[in-house]
Amino acid sequence: MSFVDYQAHDIACEAYVARPAGAGPHPAVLIAPTVRGPTPLEHAKADALAADGYLAIVLDHYGKDQRDLGDRAMGLMNALLADRALLRRRLLAHLAFAQGLEGVDRERIAIIGYCFGGLCALDLARTGTDAIRGAVSIHGIFPPPELGPQPPIAAKLLVLHGWDDPLATPDSVLGLARELTDAVADWQLHAYGHTVHGFTNPEAAVSGRVLYNEDADRRANQALSAFLAEALA
Structure with missing residues (x-):
């Protein structure tokens, strides 16, 4: 396990890289963190x-000089949500860094993301790139980037969603389903009943909004494992 410096378009970043045994090349999984940026949970x-x-790479949304964000995290995320073109450029730069990392099988790359990172995973797939085989949104948010006509989505997609998530309502889920269908994507949705935002985070404890759910976490991990095995076979 190591930290690696890299450049993501306009910011200097630091990725956490976890390597499997053996020389590789290995299938790679990019991990896009929550609004808080990389934390021990993603590590x-x-x-x-x-x-x-898998060779796993925790991405750095905001740059290596942005740590222990506290209340600043929402402002940093909202700035990227307001400039999805900038977010797209950074995501493509993250991908280019991963492609060039020693030990990575460039033909077998996927991205997973949590919360804001779930939107990042979807947005990388929304570029239409064929450089990733799969993208997974885990209690993510779904607003489309609105950056012009949506090209066909080449990556397989998995959405792991708490049905009662106040940040991703049933209407937004249906909107995402229509969007992905129109983009001729190979997509699947697993929705967990009586489950809100942040259900994979054992530290989440805001009743009715952000709350850990052990059953949903276990089921989501099973679904994720099966998806990665298929997408990166």
Whole structure:
């Protein structure tokens, strides 16, 4: 496990890289963090994926000089939500960094993301790139980027969603389904009842809004494992 400096378009970043045993090349999984940026939770997920044989890379949304964000995190995220073209450029730069990382199988790359990172995973797929085989949104948010006509989406898509998530209402889920269908994407949705935002985070504890759900977390991990095995076969 190591930290690696890289450039993501306009910012200097630091990725956490967890490597599996052996020389590789290995299938790679990019991990897009929540609004808070990279934390020990994403690092632990990267370590778990490495144990399963993937080279896992935790991306850096805001730059290596932006840590311990506290209340500043929402402002940094909202700035990117207001400039989806900038977010797209950074995501493509993250991908280019991963493609050039030693030990990565360039033909077998996927991205997963949590909360804001779920939108990032979808947005990378929305570019139409064929450089990723799969993208997974985990309690993500769904607004489309509105950057012109949507090209066909080449990556397989998995959406793991808490049905009672106040940040991604049923209407927005249906909107995403229509969007992905129109983009001729290979997509699937797993919705967990009685489940709100942040259900994979054991530290989430805001009743009715952001709350850990052990059953949904377990089921989501099972679905994620099966999806990655298929997409990166």
